[in-house]
Amino acid sequence: MSAFFLGRPGDTPSGGAASSPPGWRRRLPRLYEAPMSNAAAPSPAAANDDVMKKVVALCKSRGFVYQSSEIYGGLKSAYDYGPLGCELKRNLMSEWWRDMVTCRENVVGLDASIIMRPEVWRASGHAAGFADPLVDCQVSQERFRADKAPRPAAPGPLPITCADKGVAKTYAEIIEKKFGVVLERDGNVLNGLVASSATEFGYVPKGASAPTQTWAWRGYVSPLIGSPFLTAEKSFNLMFRTALGAVDPMQEVANIIDTTLLCSIGSSEDLGHGTRSYNLDEFFNVVKAKFPKETSDEQSLLGKAVKSKDKALVIRAIIEHIAGPSMVYLRPETAQAMFVQFRNVQQSMAAKIPFGIAQMGKSFRNEITVEHFIFRSCEFEQMEMEFFCEPGTQLQWMEYWKDQRMSWWTRYANDPTKFRFRTHEKDELAHYADGCYDVEYLYPWGWGELEGIASRTDHDLHAHQEASGQSLEYVDQEKEDPKTGKKPWKYLPYVIEPAAGATRAVLCFLLDAYCEEERTTATGEKELRTLLKLHPRLAPIKCAVLPLVKKDGMPEKAREIIDAMLKAGITAKYDEKGSVGKRYAKHDEIGTPWCATVDGQTLTDGTVTVRDRDTTVQVRVAISDLVATIKAKLENFER
Ligand code: ATP
Numbered sequence: 001m002s003a004f005f006l007g008r009p010g011d012t013p014s015g016g017a018a019s020s021p022p023g024w025r026r027r028l029p030r031l032y033e034a035p036m037s038n039a040a041a042p043s044p045a046a047a048n049d050d051v052m053k054k055v056v057a058l059c060k061s062r063g064f065v066y067q068s069s070e071i072y073g074g075l076k077s078a079y080d081y082g083p084l085g086c087e088l089k090r091n092l093m094s095e096w097w098r099d100m101v102t103c104r105e106n107v108v109g110l111d112a113s114i115i116m117r118p119e120v121w122r123a124s125g126h127a128a129g130f131a132d133p134l135v136d137c138q139v140s141q142e143r144f145r146a147d148k149a150p151r152p153a154a155p156g157p158l159p160i161t162c163a164d165k166g167v168a169k170t171y172a173e174i175i176e177k178k179f180g181v182v183l184e185r186d187g188n189v190l191n192g193l194v195a196s197s198a199t200e201f202g203y204v205p206k207g208a209s210a211p212t213q214t215w216a217w218r219g220y221v222s223p224l225i226g227s228p229f230l231t232a233e234k235s236f237n238l239m240f241r242t243a244l245g246a247v248d249p250m251q252e253v254a255n256i257i258d259t260t261l262l263c264s265i266g267s268s269e270d271l272g273h274g275t276r277s278y279n280l281d282e283f284f285n286v287v288k289a290k291f292p293k294e295t296s297d298e299q300s301l302l303g304k305a306v307k308s309k310d311k312a313l314v315i316r317a318i319i320e321h322i323a324g325p326s327m328v329y330l331r332p333e334t335a336q337a338m339f340v341q342f343r344n345v346q347q348s349m350a351a352k353i354p355f356g357i358a359q360m361g362k363s364f365r366n367e368i369t370v371e372h373f374i375f376r377s378c379e380f381e382q383m384e385m386e387f388f389c390e391p392g393t394q395l396q397w398m399e400y401w402k403d404q405r406m407s408w409w410t411r412y413a414n415d416p417t418k419f420r421f422r423t424h425e426k427d428e429l430a431h432y433a434d435g436c437y438d439v440e441y442l443y444p445w446g447w448g449e450l451e452g453i454a455s456r457t458d459h460d461l462h463a464h465q466e467a468s469g470q471s472l473e474y475v476d477q478e479k480e481d482p483k484t485g486k487k488p489w490k491y492l493p494y495v496i497e498p499a500a501g502a503t504r505a506v507l508c509f510l511l512d513a514y515c516e517e518e519r520t521t522a523t524g525e526k527e528l529r530t531l532l533k534l535h536p537r538l539a540p541i542k543c544a545v546l547p548l549v550k551k552d553g554m555p556e557k558a559r560e561i562i563d564a565m566l567k568a569g570i571t572a573k574y575d576e577k578g579s580v581g582k583r584y585a586k587h588d589e590i591g592t593p594w595c596a597t598v599d600g601q602t603l604t605d606g607t608v609t610v611r612d613r614d615t616t617v618q619v620r621v622a623i624s625d626l627v628a629t630i631k632a633k634l635e636n637f638e639r
Helices: 046-061 083-102 118-124 165-179 249-264 280-290 292-296 301-308 311-326 335-340 342-348 394-411 459-468 502-513 554-567 580-589 600-605 623-636
Strands: 065-068 075-081 107-109 131-136 143-145 184-186 189-191 193-195 200-203 213-216 234-237 241-243 327-329 355-364 379-389 419-423 436-443 446-457 474-476 489-491 494-501 514-520 526-532 543-547 572-574 594-598 607-612 618-622
Touching: 046 065, 046 502, 046 514, 046 526, 075 083, 083 107, 083 355, 083 379, 083 394, 083 502, 118 327, 118 335, 118 459, 165 184, 165 189, 249 311, 280 292, 280 301, 280 311, 292 301, 301 311, 311 327, 335 342, 335 355, 335 379, 335 459, 335 494, 342 355, 342 379, 379 394, 379 502, 394 419, 394 436, 394 446, 394 494, 419 446, 436 502, 446 459, 446 502, 459 494, 494 502, 502 514, 502 526, 526 580, 543 554, 543 580, 554 572, 554 594, 554 600, 554 623, 580 594, 594 623, 600 607, 607 623, 618 623
Parallel strands: 107 355, 543 572, 543 594
Antiparallel strands: 065 075, 131 143, 131 234, 184 189, 193 200, 200 213, 241 327, 355 379, 379 494, 419 436, 436 446, 446 494, 474 489, 514 526, 594 607, 607 618
16 A cells, blocks of 8 residues: 555555564553563663663754753753754654645644643543552652563562662661661672562572561562562552633632631640641531532532541542632643544534544643653653544554554664564453554664554544533434434444654654764774764755855855755755864764765856765766755655
């Protein structure tokens, strides 16, 4: 099937499924997902670590990606895309849009607001279920995600590996104090703990054959030091909340606490010296008097809290009750707007099933563990499409979109073998999904997700139809309802969702493009050439125009060429600083695929040299043909 398939209503996709090796998990609701398998995440090798460090350094030094708010010490979970980074990200997202929307008759675009009615997130399940299992290490206080933690084999040893001997000594003392065992220290490693079964770990003193003390074992350890001494898992909702409107809900909360809660504290209480004797009954009575309707409803948050007689729970419920109505969420994914606007888009565009709605843009998740540079950040960009199809055709469309999406990823890659599918196991699938595949990339630390492609049945439309009370059914006037045998057929379309990360894709293509080559210079010396072999359509600058020297009319000629390129829509840059060799090296490093150099010959025969980044081969091209040559190279580039 062609890479730019122009689907028509009624077209049926054909196969082309790629292989589906095993790997890890995917999205909502996270609490119900299976943990990442260890096999999918090989431990990072030093060389790979090095590549990551080099790419991160290059990103900063060459203006691709900076740490957010760096001059104030940086914000850990946020990044700013510099002059070259924003061009690269924009090019990548344009390529996705071109492939998913512009080149298809049956996919349309949407640019929805980031803030939506909170009901959207209640109906979608995000308000209740979009949570990560959060755990603290009781030794190092590290906070991490249980589902991403290392899972050592059981039975087997559980060494605690610390940063240095001093830290190991401190942690040994903490363990002795909190858990009553003295671990044997070997340099920076504490030994003696073993996973004795799938549910238990214990302390086995040197020379002993059985544990002298045991604890419950949850199958994973803290990522930093490998400690099995962990707190219980707490569910942590990933959505960012903020308040909409001119009312400050926190002030209202403060007023209520002042008038309702403080006045219920008994007069005998000593507020200044620690011994507080709250009059709890009085407190609950005041709350009931203040919120009679809510507290009498035992199903409401406040009703449940009062019934529990838990003071903290009641205070929390009051805060939710007051602040809740003005609270809105920053979207944690772009997908929901496509379901919520399904009817508007379908009717206003007279779209016929099958058709898709695509959207790209910012999403926000309050990630517990931000990791691997821009791989996982709290603010990121997604490129998602919901493809609505007839019930019963979804698995064929799934194969079609798998094929299309893998073809898109590998089209821009130097090394297509670093991309693979990972089939979700049955127990990993959300209850409504009837198939899910991740497109994974082999990052320096192991395989990781780039995109999820899921068959979501009619789950989302159904949920929004129920919650909003609005019909989201599609009416096919030409088809008979399979149940009644009569026209029209009214149904909720099924959905295939390819959901990719744009910022994660930037990292993937930077890693794929980064390489170092040893080469021999014109003077016979060996030198290391660093280059980004970015696909030219992704490259921030397509052509650099360099006057060989800053005299003899060469700068003026180069400026003329630049003007012509910019007029033709080619991102070109004039560069006259430093020797021509240094300028080539700089453009290799930022991924500029071609450099056009104006030299002495240019002034006599109207030609320039065009140097290819990857081969370093130079050919002479007439200035009059230059724009067309670069355009053709951009359009027809193949690896
Ligand atoms: P992960 O398992 O890595 O947390 P996910 O399965 O939760 O990802 P989806 O909800 O399927 O991710 O989102 C679709 C895509 O959005 C992912 O494949 C990924 O490329 C991207 N993405 C999700 N979360 C983040 C994040 N915090 N930072 C950057 N990209 C992200």
